[in-house]
Amino acid sequence: MIIDIPGFVENILQRLSDNGYEAYLVGGCIRDILMGRSPKDWDITTSAMPDEVLKAFYDKRVVATGERYGTVTVIYQEGKAEVTTFRSEGAYSDGRHPDWVRFEKSIEEDLSRRDFTINSIAWNQGEGLIDPFGGIKDIGQGLIRTVGNPEDRFREDGLRMIRAVRFAANLGFSIDKLTLTAVEQLAGMIGMISAERVREELFKILIGPNPSYGIKTMLEAGLIKFVLPEILATVGFEQNNPHHDKDVFEHTLCVLEQTPDTLHIRLAALFHDAGKPYSYTLDDEGIGHFYGHNEKGAEIAVKALKRLRCSNKIIKQVALLVDYHMRHYRSNERSKLKRLIGEIGKENIFDLLSLQKADAMCKKKQKLIAAAAEMESTVRDIIIKNEPVNIEDLAINGDDLKHIGFKPGVQMGEILNELLNCVIEEPGLNKKESLIHIAQTKCTGQITD
Structure with missing residues (x-):
């Protein structure tokens, strides 16, 4: 299969190879290419250590975006790519970062620590596609499946449970039965994850192409109770609408689909x-x-x-x-x-x-x-037509009213609101002379002597 990549990405891979390191495109960008989609981000995994990546790209702008975890970002004029050293990692006890990171020696070890098979595919020009966990087949079947034992993957990082839902909803895939069962059993672990990480995954579901499927799957998997407990009361609660038999939850899902x-x-x-x-x-x-x-x-x-x-x-x-x-x-x-x-x-x-x-x-x-x-x-x-809708749109202001003798304060505010009511009903009255005349004729008792 021909993998078409931008020139700057090809250059990064080639330069790492020329310096004696293994380097592969990996993860979501390969998944997207295999699905005929345009990748939004470019991720490269390599045998080079972070300091070695810095040396290899001495003439480029390189940002240490996660050097402790083996990641630096190499920036070209045409774009950027994250370059990460082969690694394995521990659980995310703080809900945000792995407890430990160990740099590994092979691409297979690196792929084995990733979340889902569809994200555990690597490629470079010399070796082609590397797919030790059947990710290509799962893409073909539209299936979200963890790498290895799903309980182990979710215990390492509970956020992966919501990510499974997010990938299923946004890609139009289904979740593997064993993977979904593990989510149902471990859903309570979401309470250990930081609110910020949960929020970002939820938001990606909501603005995706199929938000109702995502929210419904979260309900079926037992995640709603821990992510959006406020929604649970709508499940099974009658909509009180004789035109259809949807409950409030099902109606909500419908509205989600119809909004931009x-x-x-x-x-x-x-x-x-x-x-x-x-x-x-x-x-x-x-x-x-x-x-x-x-x-x-x-x-x-x-x-x-x-x-x-x-x-x-x-x-x-x-x-x-x-x-x-x-x-x-x-x-x-x-x-x-x-x-x-x-x-x-x-x-x-x-x-x-x-x-x-x-x-x-x-x-x-x-x-x-x-x-x-x-x-x-x-x-x-x-x-x-720029018709007036608030006081700021009036052709008159407080200073104009003061000039003709009105007292400042609450009374002036009442006058301006009265004038706004007039021009809302008749936009043609929104002229300075007309409004002064209306103010003088309607509110003469409030003009100072």
Whole structure:
């Protein structure tokens, strides 16, 4: 098989070989090439020690990205590659780094310490493909299988359990039966892994091409309990929708699939109905409602994302979308939509509409789907026409009001809000002269003598 690689990668391999060292492309880049995909990263494993790699590339920029663990990054103008010394390693007791690293002498020993067979394939020009654990066959069968005993691999590093799900979901593969059984048995080990490492794997699942498969597989493997316990209450909880028989969890999976692959929107989709199990009430006629489930869902999302040590920016974005996902859901009133834009900001409005549209599609209510599309069209028109949506958009400000005799403070704020209400209803009034006239005629009692 012809392995087509960039010139700078070929040069790195050749230079290591010319200096008397073994060197191979390894891991995800080889897997991707065999699957007809373009690798995002280039990884090379070599018999050269880190200091020897530094000497071999004396004329290039080399960054010691993990020299303690045998890794340096060689940087060319065309790109970069991580170069790692053949190694084996111990367990990850701190959830982030191996307890020990031992540099090895052969490519076979290096491949034997890797996680999955599909990532344990090496190649160089002289020897071709090296596949001691059947990774090529597993790629052909679409199978995620550990190298050797799955319990041993997961006890070395429990994060590999989520990585198994991530590779399955993002590549469209299934998980080998013995591997999946080991995940089910050892799922509790996730509690020993740092929140940051768990978060990054979860996020890669969520923004991948098949997030619902990933989340559903995490549930089936027993991982949800330890990664996203807040979602468990939605499993089996009735959606209370006569149009379909999906529970809240299944509805959530559907919404995940319908949203764009933007992290904070996918996270909002994941939590948008998480408050329903805690908000179900019956009215006087015995009809069930989920009053306030959006506020409860936002609260749940904040708690979960803080536990996963997410950035404040992500937490705020997700909480906002979850909290507002029911606002003006069935309304295409232009004035109401302008007030909504003013409340959440132009930078968030289309993310909210994406979530609402996905929610409507998964409820299978044609009126909701049509309303969501109409709302998006109206919002685009409002923004294109630059119609005022907040006080900053007014053709008048506090200084202008002071010049005509209004008192500063709370009263002035009330006047500005009143003027905003006027121009929201009639955008043509947003002229300085018109607004001064309105202020003077409506609020003469607040002008100083």
